[in-house]
Amino acid sequence: MRREAAGGGGRRRARLAAAWQAQGVTTERTWAGTYTFTSPRIVEASSIDQVQHLVADAAAAGERVRALGTRHSFNGIADTTGTLVSVLPIDPDPVIDEVQRTVTVGSGIRYGALGAWLEERGWALHNMGSLPHISVGGATATGTHGSGNALGTLSTAVRAIDYVAADGSLVTARHGDPDFDGMVVALGAYGIVTRTTLAIEPSFLVRQDAFYGLPWNTVLDDLEGATGAAYSVSFFTDWLGDTIRLALLKTRLADGQSPSGVEQWLGAPRHDGVRIFDEPDDNTTSASNDPGPWNQRLPHFRFDTTPSAGDEIQSEYFVDRADAPAALRAVRALGARIAPLLLITELRTTAPDELWLSGSYRRPTMAIHFTWKPQLDAVRALLPEIEAALAPFAARPHWGKVNTMDAATLARVHPRLADSRALFERLDPAGMFSNGYLERRGVREAR
């Protein structure tokens, strides 16, 4: 694979990549190494103008082109037979509009960097994913989410996008425009997003509390109450036994809904400082119960460290919260099959939204996540059993994680899949932003 770098940082990265390649280490894979890109060329763009030229040149040559984020997806969703374009090196140049309560920023910025910049100025995002190292463009394109019964996915904060369209022109699409709801969680299927406008709010503090060993039956008896007990609630389980290993409650201070400081919750004792994912304490935000700024408490991982070596695979399925107790019971019945391959499961919730390809489209959602040991063949062999158990609940897969669902299944669970495909075909009739992943799943027409 040929790399074209731009600017000083790009040249340094290219030299590093060349050095790694000389040692036989390929760098052109997803962060977790679960997928090797087939694209012959990655360009690290240093300006929007350069992205426009790259796309126009590809269009003239009849070649394909796609955006690449921070590579934290686990499958070939970003891949292309043509050029992969990273917008990460472009100056993010964040601009706050205090009246509209938005920030407009380069889409290659990582959430951790944007969070620190906003917090310094007294502003906040409504939520974060578990990892702050992912890019705004890549995360919002796949419907990345945190947790909270009342909190939409990160994509729901998007108010406008600037994107390089199939003819190389720079186009702005705004919340309220026709088709905008089809253009946010769009998997890079119609263009390269260069700047994103996100809703912001005044900064706030969050306190984390951990409770160990919650009886499954108590949690399932009032699941909506349990997941709604704080601003953001996560449960961690290995699916074995009668108890859930850990509940992590992130309480937004001054919300008045805080169980903070209580010694027991749902029959489980509170624990000071908690270690999740068996990560060293230094890597997680939960090692202390002290209240902290939103950007240092809502993600599970700290931005100033490098969490995990990427020795993992992830899968995730979204069901309607009304179905969640039955869906969780169905997965628990597979606990003995799941546990040998599992590192940890996390259960989170999101609010319903209107974004066509969102996992939470028009459904209050329970997200059932699996972090697997790095045994891809064994995981892929097991996933159909989990998907069959969740089929009665019309489970939708996370677009960026490993699943085995085909186009027919996705058409059944995603009511706007055909509308999305029609929109992408209209915006990009030649299919230059298409790829095999999207075509096999019915997101783009097969070519």
Ligand SMILES: Cc1cc2nc3c(=O)[nH]c(=O)nc-3n(C[C@H](O)[C@H](O)[C@H](O)COP(=O)(O)OP(=O)(O)OC[C@H]3O[C@@H](n4cnc5c(N)ncnc54)[C@H](O)[C@@H]3O)c2cc1C
């Ligand atoms: C350790 C870890 C923790 C994670 N935690 C969470 C979590 O808490 N919640 C959750 O929901 N997911 C989580 N994920 C999944 C992750 O958030 C998604 O896969 C996300 O899409 C990754 O963003 P990225 O920047 O790496 O994009 P990539 O993986 O590089 O690309 C993803 C898609 O976005 C498109 N894209 C990227 N940039 C642009 C752009 N500028 N314009 C147009 N399209 C673009 C690509 O073409 C591709 O289709 C996690 C992943 C890892 C590895």
